[in-house]
Amino acid sequence: MPTYTALTTLPGKASAEALGEALETLIPEPTGVGVFEIEDDSGLWEVGGYFTEAPDEAGLALLAMVHGAKDFTVSELPETDWVAHVKRELSPVVAGRFFVYGSHDADKVPGDKIPLLIEAAMAFGTGHHGTTQGCLRAIDRLATEGLNPVAVADIGCGTAVLAMAAARVWDITPVAGDIDPVAVEVADANLAANGMAGRVTCVEATGFGHPAIAAAAPYDLILANILKAPLIDLAPDVSGHLSRGGYAILSGLLNEQAEEVLRAYEQCGLKQAHCERIGDWTTLTLQKSL
The missing domain is CATH 3.40.50.150 (Vaccinia Virus protein VP39)
Structure with missing residues (x-):
């Protein structure tokens, strides 16, 4: 199933949150909406929607105009088995005395390290x-x-x-x-x-x-x-x-x-x-x- 993202930026938390709420009412509905402050001291906020159908770009343009945001950038993401992809890409990590690995690399645990098993599906904090x-x-x-x-x-x-x-x-x-x-x-x-x-x-x-x-x-x-x-x-x-x-x-x-x-x-x-x-x-x- 294809996945689409629609992303924009605008200044101010209140404006970003208002746009995020408005984005949730768009048809077809997004499966998720995120509102995040960009950590670069610019004062800008990012608003993003995730869709399983191609979003209404005319509706997105109207929302951006009403809320003073930049035009939404719409992208179609490739269909990917992300867990399998991560398993292929994430090799074990040695950090001091620690060896962080996924179960697919259980045969690589060295005897002189402290092993920490963190599955690749747990994206944040895998050690990489x-x-x-x-x-x-x-x-x-x-x-x-x-x-x-x-x-x-x-x-x-x-x-x-x-x-x-x-x-x-x-x-x-x-x-x-x-x-x-x-x-x-x-x-x-x-x-x-x-x-x-x-x-x-x-x-x-x-x-x-x-x-x-x-x-x-x-x-x-x-x-x-x-x-x-x-x-x-x-x-x-x-x-x-x-x-x-x-x-x-x-x-x-x-x-x-x-x-x-x-x-x-x-x-x-x-x-x-x-x-x-x-x-x-x-x-x-x-x-x-x-």
Whole structure:
């Protein structure tokens, strides 16, 4: 079945959300609508619709004009078995002591690495993205330097690959939270697939807003692989939930965004301990003042 996308940009959150709502009423109806801020400080928002039938381009043009958006760009996506495609394209990843792989590469697990099984269908957090690799390397580095945390939190955990890595390195039960209930289900499934059921406490939460996350504080290590804006918003909470001398590993940042995030955390009493760039992405390791 063919899939079509219709994408446009316009300034302002309110205008973008209004266009997104209007797009949902288009006939034929889109199967999904997304409204996202473009993380380049331009003030622009992207609005996109996904269709299983060719969208009404005249209707799209009218919506764009009414809401002050650029003309929609309509594209037909090729029919692809994406899971099979990802399995072919995603080779195992070595990040420090960790070996992240899919079940189709189970015969390649080396004996001297800590294996983390993340299926290719779980697109975000498979370990192949520079942000996830950076976080895994940072965990490996802190462990090598002798960090022995008692409490670890993974905020915005996705597949929970980072929390699982921490649980495999240290004899602890990290707390992992994600705003998306599907992500929490995926995290629990990944724990079971790795023979780690119960080794990480997975909860649905926005930031630190869950009793299980609050109860385990203060943390010696906080992991947050999300995006620039929520990382900046979370700076006071990360500092407030972190023990003195504790570490925060932050990623999901384009290289040019790292300095702004670092400044926000410095204002909350954290300092840079390490910075690593992998391609276009930066991972920051910060330490709270003693």
